[in-house]
Amino acid sequence: RRRRRRPAGAPAALRGPVEARFGPQYQAALAAQAAAGGGEQSGPGDAELSVNWFRTLEEVRIGAGLALALPTGEYDPGRSVDAGLGDFYTLRPSVQAAVPVGGHYVAGARAVLGLNTRNRENDLRSGHWAGLELAIGRRVGPVAVGVQAVRLQQIQDDGNNPFGASRYRSTQAGLFVTVEVPALGASVSLQHAATVSSRNALHGRFTQVRLTRAF
Numbered sequence: 001r002r003r004r005r006r007p008a009g010a011p012a013a014l015r016g017p018v019e020a021r022f023g024p025q026y027q028a029a030l031a032a033q034a035a036a037g038g039g040e041q042s043g044p045g046d047a048e049l050s051v052n053w054f055r056t057l058e059e060v061r062i063g064a065g066l067a068l069a070l071p072t073g074e075y076d077p078g079r080s081v082d083a084g085l086g087d088f089y090t091l092r093p094s095v096q097a098a099v100p101v102g103g104h105y106v107a108g109a110r111a112v113l114g115l116n117t118r119n120r121e122n123d124l125r126s127g128h129w130a131g132l133e134l135a136i137g138r139r140v141g142p143v144a145v146g147v148q149a150v151r152l153q154q155i156q157d158d159g160n161n162p163f164g165a166s167r168y169r170s171t172q173a174g175l176f177v178t179v180e181v182p183a184l185g186a187s188v189s190l191q192h193a194a195t196v197s198s199r200n201a202l203h204g205r206f207t208q209v210r211l212t213r214a215f
Contacts, residue, residue, distance in 0.1 A: 001165040045073040060099045067092040088119040088126070106144075107136045118159070127156030127167065135176070149173045150193070152201075168200035186213035 050067035069090040096110035110133040118125040129152055137146020150172045157165035174193025181188060189210045195203045 033099075046070060047072040060097060063096045063161070065092075065094045065096070067094070086119040086126075087121040089117045091115045101136070105136055105138050105146075107134075110132050124161055125159035126153045127158050127165075129154045129156075129168075137176065137178075144176075144178040146176055147174070148176055148191070152178040154200075166200050168198070170201040170203075171196045172206070174206075184213065186211055188212075 047070040048067055049070065050065055052063055052065035054061060054063040056062075069092065071087045071089065072151075092112050092114050094110060094112035096108065098106055098108040101107050112131045112133070113129065114129040116126045116128060131150065131152040133148060133150045135146055135148035137144045151170075153169040154167040157167065172193040172195050174191060176189060176191045178187055180187040189208075189212065191208045191210070192206070194205045195201075
């Protein structure tokens with residue numbers, strides 16, 4: 001019976017110093033990776049330009065829109081927490097509808113498609129995605145208060161992603177308050193949402209303030 005010869009291990013005189021250096025280096029690498037993958041970031045986010053068309057048919061209000069997301073937020077490809085999503089553009093066509101419920105409430109739905117360009121910071125192109133938003137609220141004078149849920153899901157594989165297709169999906173739920181500002185001919189909305197479930201996507205709490213004005 002033949003026996004395989006195992007390679008000789010490092011001499012004990014060498015193993016001690018090597019192991020002593022390996023431990024701190026390994027722990028330092030893990031600490032650096034954890035710091036890059038978490039934490040807090042504040043600052044201006046990505047800007048959005050949009051145009052919308054609305055029409056009321058009896059009690060149902062329908063609409064269509066086109067939005068362009070601009071890479072104005074701060075972004076660092078070495079971090080996973082950023083104020084901006086990246087140095088790329090997203091074109092978002094959408095359709096929506098709203099209908100009164102029970103005389104005091106309004107229910108709405110909105111479907112959107114996201115078309116991404118390539119990120120110039122890391123040469124990665126995130127795949128196109130689709131989203132569905134559902135909401136119901138009640139108006140009290142110039143103020144509307146309600147709840148909403150948003151589902152986003154990637155429908156195309158990433159391009160040039162070292163981790164493969166990396167299709168993401170995310171479900172969020174939260175509250176919103178909208179106040180009309182007649183002096184400006186606009187409305188201000190405050191939204192706060194939390195992630196319910198996610199895959200390959202940011203998971204956390206989000207707060208957004210939006211000023212909307214019709215022309």
